[in-house]
Amino acid sequence: MLLDNKTFKRSNEILYVFYSADELALPFLSKIGIQKCIYLSEILSPLKEIILSFLNFIYLHKGPYSKDIQNILDYLVALDGIEVDSFSTYRRKNSYANYKITEAGKSLVEDLIYDPMEKEKLQWIRIVLKLIDAYKDAFDLSEEYKGVDKIIDLVYQEPSFYEISQRNIKGEFIPMGNKNTLTMELIRFLEKAEKALPPNFDREKYKLDLEMVLLVFFEYLYVEYLSKKVQI
Amino acid sequence: MKDENKIFKIITSSTVLKVLKETQKIELVGFYNKLEALLKRDIPYGTIGQKLVLCIALSFKNQGEWNIFDNGVLALKIKEGLLDGNNVILSNPKGNVINVIKGIYINNYVEAEEFSKKESQLVFFISYMEVHLFINGKAIYYIPNIMQSSRAGVDTPEKLPAREYRKLIENHYNRHVYKEKGSFKYWQNKTRRIFICNPEIQFNKNLYSYLDLNVVDGHVDKGATISGLDDRTDIRIITYENGDMYIMEIKCLGKTDSTKYNDDWANKGLIQLCEYLKDENVAKIGILIIYDGRMNNEEIAWHPNIKWHQKIDKKPMRFFLESESASVKAKRIYKEIKKKS
Secondary structure: OOOOOOHHHHHHHHOOOOOHHHHOOOOOHHHHHHHHHHHHHHHHHHHHOOOOOOOOOOEEEEEEEEEHHHHHHHHHHHHEEEEEEEEEEEOOEEEEEEEEEEEHHHHHHHHOOOHHHHHHHHHHHHHHHHHHHHHHOOOOOOOEEEHHHHHHHHHHOOOOHHHHHHOOOOOOOOOOOOOOOOOOOOOOOOOHHHOOOOOOOOOOHHOHHHHHHHHHHHHHHHHHHHHHHHHH | OOOHHHHHHHHHHHHHOOOOOOOHHHHHHHHHHHHHHHHHHHHOOOOOOEEEEEEEEOOOOOOOOOOOOOOOOOHHHHHHOOOOOOEEEOOOOOOEEEOOOOOOOOOOOOHHHHHHHHHOOEEEEOOOEEEEEEEEOOEEEEEEEOOOOOOOHHHHHHOOOOHHHHHHHHHHHHHHHHHHHOOOOEEEEEOOOOOOOOOOHHHHHHHHHHHHHHOOEEEEOOOEEOOOOEEEEEEEEOOOOOOOOEEEEEEEEOOOOOOOOOOHHHHHHHHHHHHHHHHHOOEEEEEEEEEEOOOOOOOOOOOOOOOOOEOOOOOOOEOOOOOOOOHHHHHEEEEHHHHHO
């Protein structure tokens, strides 16, 4: 397999997701879950002005999908950075692999983060993973999935994905990065939301730092999910 | 921006954001989410019906023997008598139980608040469907009925804008107050129509929680000070769009074990509201809400010399609190009909 520099960087970032999952004592990440974790880390990354080596995600009915991720997972297994932990089944039909980081993978990450830019990427992914962990067991999420995979219900509500899902064109590219997307519009609004409140509000009290912006973003996805359930 | 009100609602009212602000720990947001799911899943089966306090230790090192979030485990432990005589569970943010504190039984939310001061921790006090959350002696959130509550910002059929305040107050009465059909109990002795202690505080808390969740375009707060003064309003709504303020004053008429409140108390409430409105320039409207626990359902005799402020809703909302069962009521009405004929 020929690997360019970009693929190496992408592999590092995926390894950081597994490293963070291990820190949070998540037993494994499935190939479904990892797609959602990378998608959220990437679509939200302009918030911290982190430059992740962007993957292309397309719209699929079962959520945002990047074919490169599966290739990189295979590559990381071959490198002994991650290993197959177990298999899960979906609707008793399809089975899919669950992966976890190996000791070799962990020491690779610990070497990589000597580079401050890589360390910053790991810190970013760690925060996003913490939020995913905090929401994966929230009330009323679909019972069809288990563990981190349950976050899929919230990813469906992610504004850029949701907009495309209304057109329902399989394979349509989801715009990423610091572009004029609905996700960015929401994030930019959250960063200065307190300024949009009338003067008789204690605006200082409602100022959000980075973690709070991310939390409100996740809470918004959850609120949207619950609202749609009520309507059904 | 689409959904601006929804986002403001999350920013100003969301419990999870309050938890993060107070503790700086995303892990505790996860704990809150899991606990809410556990209670909503298990309470309907009556398994978590006892008074139960959960207290979280912030250490990740302590690995407990069991996890309160594992399916059915907490209910089973309660059934086995784990909490007999004790009701404080010390757990880490993952839900792993470090220990059950021996010799401590927390009876009510006031004790739970005190306990959270001592332990400097996040404390949930759960009593049937009622949930209180304290952090370091500070009350963060109160949910009168977890089964009927949702997250701030969720669209439900009961959501209304602040200008529909009368409808909101009426809906609250019908859903939570009428004949104590919700989890909210306000009679100490229903037959003799005696209120519990401090009924106004209880009505205030209950209405506040309802409005906080169901006012779609404004922030709801309680006990806020009037601009530049020491006076505190019962409940306020401030709209996100232009800052319009709705002030609500709550009065209970009737009797408690020690005191009797009659028409004079309602008149005092009216004057109080007039004073608030005089001092608060941005107020749009003031409404007096009366929960009437007197023996007879009679209109209030408003004192003719009171000058009603121009921003006061001229129709104070009075709810006569039913205490009779349907059969007793039917018997009485029929007796009256017969007497008339």
